[in-house]
Amino acid sequence: MTARVGRPGLDAIRLAAEGLRGIVVHTPLVAYRGDPGDGDRSAGILLKPEIHQPVGSFKLRGVFHAVASLPAEAREAGIATVSAGNTAQALAWAGRHFGVPARSLMPDTAPRTKIDAVRALGGEPVLVPVAELFRYLRERGWESEPYAFIDPWTNRDVLAGHASLGLEILDDRPEVETVYVPVGGGGLLAGVGSAIRQLAPSVRLVAVEPEGCPSLHAALDAGKPVTVPCKTICDGVAVPYITEEMFPLLSELVDEVVLVSERAVRDAVRSLALENKIVAEPSGALALAAALAVPASERGESVCLVTGGSIDRDLLVEILSDDAT
Numbered sequence: 631m632t633a634r635v636g637r638p639g640l641d642a643i644r645l646a647a648e649g650l651r652g653i654v655v656h657t658p659l660v661a662y663r664g665d666p667g668d669g670d671r672s673a674g675i676l677l678k679p680e681i682h683q684p685v686g687s688f689k690l691r692g693v694f695h696a697v698a699s700l701p702a703e704a705r706e707a708g709i710a711t712v713s714a715g716n717t718a719q720a721l722a723w724a725g726r727h728f729g730v731p732a733r734s735l736m737p738d739t740a741p742r743t744k745i746d747a748v749r750a751l752g753g754e755p756v757l758v759p760v761a762e763l764f765r766y767l768r769e770r771g772w773e774s775e776p777y778a779f780i781d782p783w784t785n786r787d788v789l790a791g792h793a794s795l796g797l798e799i800l801d802d803r804p805e806v807e808t809v810y811v812p813v814g815g816g817g818l819l820a821g822v823g824s825a826i827r828q829l830a831p832s833v834r835l836v837a838v839e840p841e842g843c844p845s846l847h848a849a850l851d852a853g854k855p856v857t858v859p860c861k862t863i864c865d866g867v868a869v870p871y872i873t874e875e876m877f878p879l880l881s882e883l884v885d886e887v888v889l890v891s892e893r894a895v896r897d898a899v900r901s902l903a904l905e906n907k908i909v910a911e912p913s914g915a916l917a918l919a920a921a922l923a924v925p926a927s928e929r930g931e932s933v934c935l936v937t938g939g940s941i942d943r944d945l946l947v948e949i950l951s952d953d954a955t
Contacts, residue, residue, distance in 0.1 A: 632742065635783075635786070635826035637827070639884070640829070642786070644797070646747070653694055658678075659802050660757045675926075676931070685716070685722075686938055687866075688718045692782075692791035695787050696785050697780060698724075699780050708776065708777040709725055709731070710734065710779050712735045713745070715743075717782045718748045721734055723751060734748060736758070764871075783815035783820075784873065788906075789817060791940055792821025796829070796922050805931060806932070807834075808837045809826060810933070810934045811854045812838050825834050834885045834930075835885050836891055837880070837884045840895060842859075842892055843861070858870050863945075864916060872948060890919045898918040902936065908936060913938060918936065
């Protein structure tokens with residue numbers, strides 16, 4: 631029987647947050663400035679721009695804490711993960727910090743921006759077909775390798791590091807009513823949700839997925855993990871299944887799963903860039919796209935996690951130039 635992942639406790643979360651001081655940025659909550667045509671849709675939306683982390687995404691929180699928590703001997707043998715790009719950048723940053731090799735299995739369809747960023751940080755991206763990457767995960771390919779493997783979803787230290795986001799939100803805005811969290815494999819939702827459920831259980835947690843890759847939504851409908859087709863501009867959350875280990879925890883944490891269209895994601899990327907001067911990748915704009923689809927009176931004061939900013943230049947230009955947006 632597959633062991634389920636349990637939520638990290640408050641002591642572990644606070645320990646992680648303390649260990650991340652001086653490593654990650656306590657990102658501010660900033661009011662969303664909507665498009666002129668938004669009307670009251672944009673009222674009460676606060677953005678948490680994790681693009682300001684040293685690697686451009688929230689991933690450094692969990693990955694660094696997990697690497698720092700390894701026994702020194704295990705860490706010195708090298709560290710490894712699987713990633714669409716942002717986790718790999720975080721691992722490379724941590725590897726450089728500790729002076730150890732950092733190897734990331736990445737899909738050969740990953741944006742060039744992310745691949746180049748991993749290399750620039752001193753990491754080793756190993757590009758494989760998407761099917762091979764998920765086969766490696768399912769078959770636990772890392773067990774035959776010498777590197778210390780950091781699972782981006784099921785590692786409890788990763789979740790505790792990501793949970794520091796939840797602490798920051800509640801410290802800065804204890805009256806928040808709804809938090810929108812993008813979901814790929816579920817590590818961010820598990821971390822943030824664990825902190826919020828233990829400290830402010832009345833806060834509504836909304837998971838957000840693209841319509842083209844609804845793995846958590848489909849799993850909740852089926853009552854168990856299922857594999858879904860994945861075709862979306864949101865490469866950072868393009869995970870075709872929720873693992874059996876993560877499904878029970880995500881099921882108990884989330885209040886609702888919202889699916890967002892590709893058009894809504896593009897609109898959100900454009901609005902963040904032009905109106906708010908925040909450059910977000912499509913996955914990083916998911917939360918805002920979901921919040922804008924709900925009247926302010928229904929969601930109350932809301933925090934949208936802008937999770938990352940690694941977007942290819944050509945794609946950004948395309949979105950900003952799209953008159954249909």
